[in-house]
Amino acid sequence: MSDKLVRMLSTWFYVGDIPGAPGTAASAVAVLMAVILSPYIFLYIVVSVIITVLGFKVSGKMEDVLGRKDPGCVVIDEVAGIMVTFFLLPLTIPVVITAFFLFRAFDMFKIYPANKFEQIKGGTGIMMDDVIAGLYANIVMQIAVRWAGVI
Numbered sequence: 466m467s468d469k470l471v472r473m474l475s476t477w478f479y480v481g482d483i484p485g486a487p488g489t490a491a492s493a494v495a496v497l498m499a500v501i502l503s504p505y506i507f508l509y510i511v512v513s514v515i516i517t518v519l520g521f522k523v524s525g526k527m528e529d530v531l532g533r534k535d536p537g538c539v540v541i542d543e544v545a546g547i548m549v550t551f552f553l554l555p556l557t558i559p560v561v562i563t564a565f566f567l568f569r570a571f572d573m574f575k576i577y578p579a580n581k582f583e584q585i586k587g588g589t590g591i592m593m594d595d596v597i598a599g600l601y602a603n604i605v606m607q608i609a610v611r612w613a614g615v616i
Contacts, residue, residue, distance in 0.1 A: 466523070466528065468520070468526075468530050470514055470523075471523045471527050471530065471545040472527060472530070474519055475520075475523040475524050475527040475538070475539045475540075475541050476527075476538050476539065476540060476541075476573075477491050477494065477540045477541050477543075477544050478580065480494055480540055481537070481538035481539060481587045482538055483506060486570070487537055487568060487570075488537070488540055488543045489537060489538050489541075491540030491541075491544055491557075491614060492543045492544075492547050492565065492568065492569060492600070493565070494544070495543060495544040495546075495548060496547055496551065496565055497549035498512070498547075498548070499542070499548055499550075499551035500561070501553075503551065503556055504515060506553075506562040509548075509552070510552075511546070513548040513549070513552070514545055516541065516545050516548060517545040517548075517592065517596065518545070518587065518590045519541065520541040520542055520545050520591070521592050522588060523541060523588070524539045524541055524542060524587075524588045524591040524592055525586075525588030525589070525591065526588075527539050527588035527595045528586070528587060528588075528591065531591035533536060534586060534590075535591050539591060541592075542591050542592045542594075542596075542599075543572070543595055544597035545592060545595060545596055545599070546568060546572060546595030546596055546598050546599035546602075546604070547565075547599065548599070549566060549596055549599030549600055549602075549603055550564050550567070550598075550599040550602040550603050550606070551564060551603070552603055553603075554603070554605075554606055554607070554610065558574065560606065560610060563609075564569075564602055564603075564606050564608065567601075567602040567606065568598055568599055568602040569606055571597075571599075571601045571602050572594070572595055572598040572600035575594055575598075576601065578597065579593070579594040579597040579598055579601075580594070582594050582597065585604040608609070
């Protein structure tokens with residue numbers, strides 16, 4: 466895979482090059498994708514798996530290309546994490562907003578074992594903490610929406 470293609474995918478079509486908060490920008494783009502794909506569960510799963518598998522491959526390569534661990538421009542991990550976050554959630558405005566911020570919080574605070582995965586070099590370290598953050602956010606939202614009736 467060429468360095469140019471690696472850069473395009475790892476930055477999620479250059480969203481990661483947006484100055485300031487590229488992870489938040491990529492998360493917002495991913496929310497739009499999740500909302501569009503949510504009525505098509507099989508397609509949602511396929512796209513999510515493809516993004517995640519590609520993320521493992523290209524994020525580690527981008528780390529090598531740039532010569533630094535977990536570069537900020539690599540945001541395919543946020544896209545994968547958001548796809549996990551929104552899986553099978555009802556997409557009401559309160560749910561979308563809450564799930565978005567919950568994912569960003571779990572991504573920033575790196576609750577165990579996400580903090581351990583983040584220490585791993587390469588694509589695994591880059592991707593897994595966001596996948597775990599997405600899993601945490603999805604679990605909390607599933608509980609809030611389905612059992613506690615909070616939202």
